[in-house]
Amino acid sequence: MSERGYRPMGAYAKSKRANIVFAQELARRLGGSAHRALAVHPGSAVTNLQRHTFTRRMGRLLVALAARTLMGPADGAAWPSLYAATHPDAANGAFIGPAGRDQTSGTPKPAPLPVGAGSPDLGAWLWRESERLTGVTFPALQA
Template sequence: MTDRWTPAAIPDQTGRTALITGGNSGIGLETARVLAAHGAGVVLAGRSPARLEEAAAAVRAAVPHARPATLALDLSDLASVREAAARVVETRTIDLLVNNAGVMNLPTRQTTRDGFEMTVGTNHLGHFAFDALVWPAVRRSPAARVVTVSAIAARWRMGRLDDLLSERGYRAMASYAKSKRANVVYTLELARRTAGTPVEALVIHPGAAMTNLQQHSTSGLARLFTPLAARLLMGSPEGAAWPSLYAATSPDVRSGDFLGPAGRDQTSGTPRRVRLPKDAADPAQGARLWSESERLTGVTFTP
């Protein structure tokens, strides 16, 4: 791993296709823009067709040769997940699958269309089901990578995966921590299950940045900052996208890596391997989460 990495080090991505959930704003949009600038075809996936078209226009404005595609995908609705995945499998090979979309800090316990607690249902279960259903398109790639965006919150003790759907009691940030820990545990289990194949599975945390996830949060410190102060104290979406970009493109990473910023408190800086949440690499925990995710979603995932 290099001492100082920037997106200038990204190899040519011509001929590779990246699908990015939550690609219409923040870290996801910046990830798409940079990958497109290095030659990748990008598919922006998100809930709102209007916002997706705005994001595609922004990519085209920044990268005139880019031809971004859009994909309507609501991770909180398994019917939408199935429909979107079927369209991808029918038409594309996916070389880079970036599980980036997420929600956080919902003030009361809300549920997805399928009855799951909204934060875990969107951030983990929706991605688990989408990855499973889109897997034939991933498998067609000769060198695929799956990059899942977690958070520093994955290390919080309140993020233990018992009571996954917060049925015994709901706390907004505890549910978020569970979802982000689940992202890590899922990725490490995916890395184990794809060992010996051309697929690499990596998980990152972006540090701290003022993105739509924080701006649309209904409480918390992010709402106290002016936009300028937030960018100074929390970092920018541009820098926060570096771990995702590094995981997606660097020859120095390996399947099962957890990557994050190297700066003070891991809030920003050049990407590097960082400490896993306690017990996240336990194969028994990974197998339990995988089995429970299949049971809840009704989707069998055999990489």
């Protein structure tokens, strides 16, 4: 929640991890229904997000160099979402990302979950906290 300190990229990373944990919990709650919950990551794409990561000139130059050599194009970042929405093998609970070097870009495929992201205990806690913080509950999806 970044209550004791805020760093933009740290908060971004935490939010992305929470998305994965939440999707895993939703997949568990959907169980054997006809619906699926998947998590998708776009890899690393060259967007305006990198422009605001560093304030010093050297940092911006390093990001520009990394972007040219390690990151994919912004339009390629949509591929994992399209795969998740349309591929018949995209199973409930799957985590989809680019298959290229370090999962930064490339053709989408199922990717390994980050360590601990599939924990049922963590997922149940995040679900309860989300309900508490937002005041929104989903009675049909209660564990």
